[in-house]
Amino acid sequence: MHMVETDQVQRVVLRKVYDSRGNPTVEAEITTRGGKVGRASSPSGASRGTHEVVPFPKEGVDAGIERTRERLVPRITGAALGGQSVFDATLHEIDGTEDFSVLGGNTATALSVAYAAATAEARDEPLWKAITDDPDVLPSPPALVGNVMNGGVHAVGGPAIQEFIAFVEAPTARAEVEAAVAVHREVGRRLRELLPKTALGKGDEGGWVAPLPDEQALEILAGACRTVGEERADRKVRVRPGLDLAASELLRDGHYHYRDRKITPDEQGEFVARLATTYDLAYIEDPLDQEDFERFAELTRRVGKGRLIVGDDLYTTSVGRLQQGIDRSASNAILIKVNQVGTLTDTLEASRLARRSGWATVTSHRSGETPDGWLAHVALALGSRGLKCGVLGGERIAKLNELVRIAGDA
Ligand code: 2PG
Ligand code: MG
Secondary structure (H helix, E strand, C coil): CCCCCCCEEEEEEEEEEECCCCCEEEEEEEEECCCCEEEEECCECCCCCCCCCCCCCCCCHHHHHHHHHHHCHHHHCCCECCCHHHHHHHHHHHHCCCCCCCCCHHHHHHHHHHHHHHHHHHHCCCHHHHHCCCCCCCCCCCEEEEEEEECHHHCCCCCCCCEEEEEEECCCHHHHHHHHHHHHHHHHHHHHHHCCCCCCEECCCCCEECCCCHHHHHHHHHHHHHHHHHHCHHHCCEEEEEEECCHHHCEECCEEECCCCEECHHHHHHHHHHHHHHCCCCEEECCCCCCCHHHHHHHHHHHCCCCEEEECCCCCCCHHHHHHHHHCCCCCEEEECHHHHCCHHHHHHHHHHHHHCCCEEEEECCCECCCCCHHHHHHHHCCCCEEECCCCCHHHHHHHHHHHHHHCCC
């Protein structure tokens, strides 16, 4: 049990800062009467789901910040800390829309997390404890869902599939991070061997970008996962490949478009099912369009055993969308992104519903990120099966370093 909070919000600062793509986003800073500071900034997506809240009002980032300063800050100054759900309800009330189109979902996210961080600081406790339902248990580290090759809208000239992922499980956070980094390196080595004269690049999430068709890229990933897994098998490290197809981005005029062909939705289902079994995929995110609950369910029935079938754009962290998915057994896992719904309270609700239904949650970064580490705390607080945050690049490794820090690995 926590002691009753006596500390209060004294000062709220909102500022426009910049994400890893150089796009503007919002940072919130809450200073308490006791002189503690909670600070958080919000990431931004590129392959955004239709059902997400909007990141900024249509008038822009500055308008969202200005309105929040005027309407919210006077209301929350002097408020007690430790009342996350009341604070988040105030954000909704003042915004007054379903999709945070007045304040902006990114403004709300930065404030919601900064408030939790200020609460944690006031209690002299780690952030995850201020978020979780069960603050007395240190949760076990989630699997790492590390993006090592980029394509789709996160890259130029790469495969059509958005993310080629190393799914890493190990007894410690440190062993997981080291294995994920090793896969990233091994993919780089294999790409240089295959394409010695080609300039290789990196995508928005720090994964390699190479001009390869999707299945050839997957072969490279699967080979790299096998090599790293075999090297570390005696240390109980397991490494398997995974994909985020971000399929809504591939669908145009009723067909899924790849580099050199286009296929029907039925063919897409067949294609992904074949990839799942051929390459022993541990993780498949958004294999189909964000409205196609039916084919999601069919794929889960066919190949869902022993792997995570994850809805991102399908659910957008929304309880209503998730309930539809549960009713139809559309997948067995949900991707969790705080700024798809705008507050930690909404995020926790989605996570609780998933867990009550026996589904896994995977807590995720966005393609545009800041060097904050709070995502690792959210993953732990929710008891997530996975933490998806890329591998390399300052804004990605910041989350992994925070995970190592929290886990207290020597
Ligand atoms: C995704 C994310 C993060 P974005 O599709 O899962 O990897 O991308 O933030 O662009 O939506
Ligand atoms: Mg996704």
